[in-house]
Amino acid sequence: MKAAACAFGLMGILLVGCAEPRVTSLSGPEIYVATCATCHGTDGLGVNNAFPPLAGSPWVALPDSLLIRLALRGLRGPIRVGERDYNNVMPPNDFLSNEQLAAVLSFVRREFGPAGPAGSPDITASQVAVERARFEAGPMWTIEELTRSASARR
Ligand code: HEC
Known part of the structure; x- marks a missing residue:
């Protein structure tokens, strides 16, 4: 996977060290290729039983x-x-800036969201900032913990 991530450096995305992707792009599709596609696939279909699809995922x-x-x-x-x-296990993406996370998640919603473009309003950097301040620190979620965090007090 590291080798694959390094190979993406050839596509004009600056990766330093390749320990974790260092992405400088602010373009949703480019960030997707650099940080998500190695596992979820460029087509969002995932990989067999290892990496789940984003395409059509609820x-x-x-x-x-x-x-x-x-x-x-x-x-x-x-x-x-x-x-x-x-x-x-899906590792954290906290190395992405608020703008980058907003761009890549907006892309993922538009490209792979079940509701399609009309039902997928963009996610903004200020929304990411709010969640980062509150929820960045801590272990990787289980899906139950994540769902439960919906009712966490603001
Ligand atoms: C190293 C591989 C890897 C990378 C990189 C990765 N994921 Fe994942 N992702 C996973 C795995 C594995 C799961 C399921 C984790 C589990 O079993 O609990 C998952 C689950 C998910 C899910 C929920 C399940 C689903 O299929 O809808 C979403 C949404 C998601 N990832 C989005 C992203 C986005 C967006 C990125 C890039 C910013 C990303 N992932 C990068 C491996 C990865």
């Missing part, structure tokens, strides 16, 4: 706040996506 349609928290802090443990069960 989780992509989570409320904005929860989708941001998921992407920021990562996810572990069992989750059902469509007809399949997964039990794997």
